[in-house]
Amino acid sequence: MSTVKNAALLFMGRNVVRLQALLGDPAGRLFGTDPTRDPYPEFERVRGRGVLVRSRMGLYLTASHSLSSSLLRDPGFGTLAPNALSPVDSVAHIGGRRLVNPVEESFLVLNPPEHTRLRRLVAPWFTPRGLRAQEATVERVVEEYLDEVAERPTFDLVRDFAMRVPIQVIADLLGVPGADHAAFSRWGSSLVKAIDGVRDLGEMRELHRSLREFDEFLGDLVEHRRREPGPDDVVSALVAREDLSREDLIATTELLLVAGFETTVNLIGNAVLAVLGEPEVRERLLADPAHAEAVVEEALRFDPPVQYTVRVPFESTEVAGTRVPKGTPIMMLIGGANRDPEVFADPHRFTPGRPDVREHLSFSSGVHYCLGAGLARMEAAAALRGLFRRFPDLRAAGPVTRRPSRAIRGAARIPVTTGVRKRHTMVETIG
Numbered sequence: 325m326s327t328v329k330n331a332a333l334l335f336m337g338r339n340v341v342r343l344q345a346l347l348g349d350p351a352g353r354l355f356g357t358d359p360t361r362d363p364y365p366e367f368e369r370v371r372g373r374g375v376l377v378r379s380r381m382g383l384y385l386t387a388s389h390s391l392s393s394s395l396l397r398d399p400g401f402g403t404l405a406p407n408a409l410s411p412v413d414s415v416a417h418i419g420g421r422r423l424v425n426p427v428e429e430s431f432l433v434l435n436p437p438e439h440t441r442l443r444r445l446v447a448p449w450f451t452p453r454g455l456r457a458q459e460a461t462v463e464r465v466v467e468e469y470l471d472e473v474a475e476r477p478t479f480d481l482v483r484d485f486a487m488r489v490p491i492q493v494i495a496d497l498l499g500v501p502g503a504d505h506a507a508f509s510r511w512g513s514s515l516v517k518a519i520d521g522v523r524d525l526g527e528m529r530e531l532h533r534s535l536r537e538f539d540e541f542l543g544d545l546v547e548h549r550r551r552e553p554g555p556d557d558v559v560s561a562l563v564a565r566e567d568l569s570r571e572d573l574i575a576t577t578e579l580l581l582v583a584g585f586e587t588t589v590n591l592i593g594n595a596v597l598a599v600l601g602e603p604e605v606r607e608r609l610l611a612d613p614a615h616a617e618a619v620v621e622e623a624l625r626f627d628p629p630v631q632y633t634v635r636v637p638f639e640s641t642e643v644a645g646t647r648v649p650k651g652t653p654i655m656m657l658i659g660g661a662n663r664d665p666e667v668f669a670d671p672h673r674f675t676p677g678r679p680d681v682r683e684h685l686s687f688s689s690g691v692h693y694c695l696g697a698g699l700a701r702m703e704a705a706a707a708l709r710g711l712f713r714r715f716p717d718l719r720a721a722g723p724v725t726r727r728p729s730r731a732i733r734g735a736a737r738i739p740v741t742t743g744v745r746k747r748h749t750m751v752e753t754i755g
């Protein structure tokens with residue numbers, strides 16, 4: 325698609341959404357307003373309008389837990405690439421070859437049986453046995469980055485810690501030597517921005533640049549692992565398979581990489597923000613580090629990093645008393661479903677240890693249930709335990725900056741102070 329046509333579509337698309345926001349359309353109000361704004365009042369408005377709410381923008385929305393959960397598990401419904409809701413064509417090429425976009429082409433957005441075939445290839449690393457093998461790596465990585473930030477009295481919890489832990493863990497799992505954290509975070513953030521819908525030509529160019537760099541990096545990694553296979557990493561195992569196309573190999577590896585850190589960073593950040601804001605939760609965590617698991621689970625429910633997902637019916641069907649035509653997107657507002665009072669008592673309160681917390685839909689449900697849920701839980705609990713054990717007096721040291729995204733909820737910056745004064749070394753003292 326030409327740049328001029330894309331620019332025109334972007335301009336029109338943005339203004340249509342803004343106009344619908346002004347007219348009070350539920351999808352317009354979610355997507356046509358400041359993406360850093362608290363989304364939870366908006367989810368309550370959707371709930372107040374009914375179980376299934378129609379938007380003039382050609383889709384339906386639901387904040388109902390029971391409807392979301394049943395649609396996610398219904399084989400009559402399938403996935404829709406998140407970017408499919410955007411008017412622009414975000415396909416990028418390199419030397420005439422089309423570049424793979426993991427958010428649009430990996431098994432995350434495929435339906436069975438293709439989905440099943442690809443998911444099975446990488447599932448062994450995420451079984452309870454696979455996870456046990458990663459426990460020591462996770463603990464080591466957490467301690468390594470805590471050692472680094474301990475050198476400074478203040479740091480950015482997101483960039484300097486919450487982002488680094490999951491990037492390193494997933495890099496080790498995939499078999500990436502000397503992971504370039506800055507490049508990963510750049511690629512991840514432009515792919516995630518695209519889920520919200522590319523907003524201008526600058527963002528589109530950034531997305532294309534990231535896809536190109538990502539493709540080149542993975543091409544090199546695949547070659548490296550063909551020559552020098554590692555003992556138990558994902559890429560070495562995938563390159564050894566002859567029944568896997570280059571596109572599927574790249575899309576699967578990119579999916580794991582991006583899904584592995586772009587979400588977990590926000591879980592760690594959201595959990596730390598909850599602890600900083602709730603003195604009783606901090607006290608309990610300091611007294612009993614094992615409480616970190618309950619805090620993480622409640623953080624998942626209360627402030628889910630993935631805020632919505634979309635499904636479409638394969639055939640025209642009845643949903644909550646409404647006839648929904650084949651292929652019409654239904655957006656399940658995970659953040660709203662997780663605060664449905666029909667399931668969670670006092671849903672707007674952060675209450676670690678609530679008995680039904682595992683009912684949350686933060687890792688989705690059905691065949692696309694998050695493959696990395698166990699790993700994410702393990703990483704976030706280890707991060708929280710390690711952080712507050714090392715810095716029991718950790719405090720906010722400035723305003724939190726929110727990520728400008730509706731799809732992914734989290735902080736871009738959380739300045740913190742450790743409350744630990746740096747000890748002078750002998751040399752510094754004498755000098």
Ligand code: HEM
Pocket residue numbers: 431432433443494579580583584585587588591628629630633634685686687688689691692693694695696697699700
């Ligand atoms: C807090 C962290 C995480 C959250 C909130 C999260 C959330 C999700 C959600 C909501 C889905 C399903 C989307 C849908 O149904 O449309 C999903 C799928 C997926 N996640 Fe996660 N995720 C997290 C961490 C991870 C990690 C650490 C990995 C891997 C290392 C991972 C790998 C995947 C994969 C491969 C899928 C696709 C599963 C499929 O389509 O069968 N995720 N995740």
